[in-house]
Amino acid sequence: MSRHALYEKRPFLLASIASAAAYFYLRDAEIPEMLAVALKGASVGLLAIYAYMRHAGKDARLLTWVMGLGAMGDIGIEYDLQIGALLFFAAHIFAITLYLRHRRDETSPSQKALAACILILTPVIAYCLPADRAGAIQVALYALALGGMAASAWMSTFPRYRVGAGAVLFVISDLLIFAEMGPLANSDIPHVFIWPTYYLGQFLIAVGVIQTLRKRDPELKLVSSR
Structure with missing residues (x-):
């Protein structure tokens, strides 16, 4: 899709990409802190608006919450790590709910094993990383939700090479x-x-879920997005 077509049909995606790129290149520059935080929050916040505008179904609303909480987490983590972590934890719970609503009926043993590894190894690795061992348990508990989100995404019917x-x-x-x-x-x-890995991950999730929902339930497309 050309840049013009992207602007015409998916302006919130284009604005999200622009915000993410601007934040990445300007975060170390001498710009007001509020501007950097605003660019950071807008990057995924605009993906939430994209999800809301492109589909009217319940699953798109769940995705809107996932992206919206992620955007608030991006802002919150700049001021308080624990607040940011709690917002992301909530986002992972919403995401797990979304993916479990779209479980695959049949999955190969190798894919099940991979999902199990993601679920188990994510909190285990996270627990081993912080130098401050006093906070390692909290990190592991958060990472359990993180691993659950990724494992359930991998086992869902959404495209593995986008959402997964x-x-x-x-x-x-x-x-x-x-x-x-x-x-x-x-x-x-x-x-x-x-x-880059965080934003690209969120972008792939948002686009992959919405494109899939629009194919499965075209009658629920919003009139304004046609």
Whole structure:
């Protein structure tokens, strides 16, 4: 799809991409803190609006909550890590609810094993990463919801190489955050890769879910988005 067509039919996606790119390149520049936070929150907040505008079904509303809570988490984490984590935890619960509503009837043993690994290894790895062991349990509990979100996305009927892959990218992004609290504390890797993997993951999830819902339930497309 051309850039003009994207602007005409999916302006909120284009605005989301622009906000995410602007935040990535300007976050270290001498700009007002409020502007950087606004760009960060708008990146996924606009994906929430995209989900709301493109489909009228209950599942699209669940996705709107997932993205909306994620956007609030992006802002909240800038001021208080625990508040941000609680908002993301809530987003993962909404996402798990969405994906469980679309469970695959049949799944190969290898795919089940992969989902189990995502579910189990995510909190285990997260627990091992922080240097401050006092907070490791809290990190692991959050990561259990994170792993549950990614595993249920992988086992859902939504496209694995969009929604499933997006959820896995989200896991990678958060594990990099936890690694920055420990073994990668003095590395530039987290700073460079946390935002791109997170945003790309959220983008793939939003687009993959909405495109699938529009194909399955075309009668629920909003008139304004046709």
